[in-house]
Amino acid sequence: MDYSLLVSRLGKQIRDKRVNRGLTQARLAELAGLTRQKVIAVEKGTLSVAMVAYARVLGALDCEFAVIPAAMPTLEELGDLFE
Structure with missing residues (x-):
C-alpha cells in the first residue's frame, strides 16, 4: 500500500x-x-508535515490513531495518485 x-x-x-x-x-x-496553514496541510495529507502536527489535531478533535488493515484503494484514490 502506498504510504x-x-x-x-x-x-x-x-x-x-x-x-x-x-x-x-x-x-x-x-x-x-x-x-491554520498547518491544519490545511494536515487535511491535504501533506507528507512533509510532522507526526506531532497530526497528533495535535487529533487530540484537539478528541480522537486518536487506530491501526487497522488497509483497504484497497478506490478508483478515485488511484486517480488522485496520478495527478
Missing part, C-alpha cells in the same frame, strides 16, 4: 471529523496550537 495514499486518507478523515463537529480550520488550529 502517500494512507496519509491522504488520514487527512480526509480529519477534515471530515472537523466539518462534522462544525469547526473551522482556524478554530481547529487554535485548539491544536497550530497555524
Whole structure:
C-alpha cells in the first residue's frame, strides 16, 4: 500500500471529523496550537508535515490513531495518485 495514499486518507478523515463537529480550520488550529496553514496541510495529507502536527489535531478533535488493515484503494484514490 502506498504510504502517500494512507496519509491522504488520514487527512480526509480529519477534515471530515472537523466539518462534522462544525469547526473551522482556524478554530481547529487554535485548539491544536497550530497555524491554520498547518491544519490545511494536515487535511491535504501533506507528507512533509510532522507526526506531532497530526497528533495535535487529533487530540484537539478528541480522537486518536487506530491501526487497522488497509483497504484497497478506490478508483478515485488511484486517480488522485496520478495527478
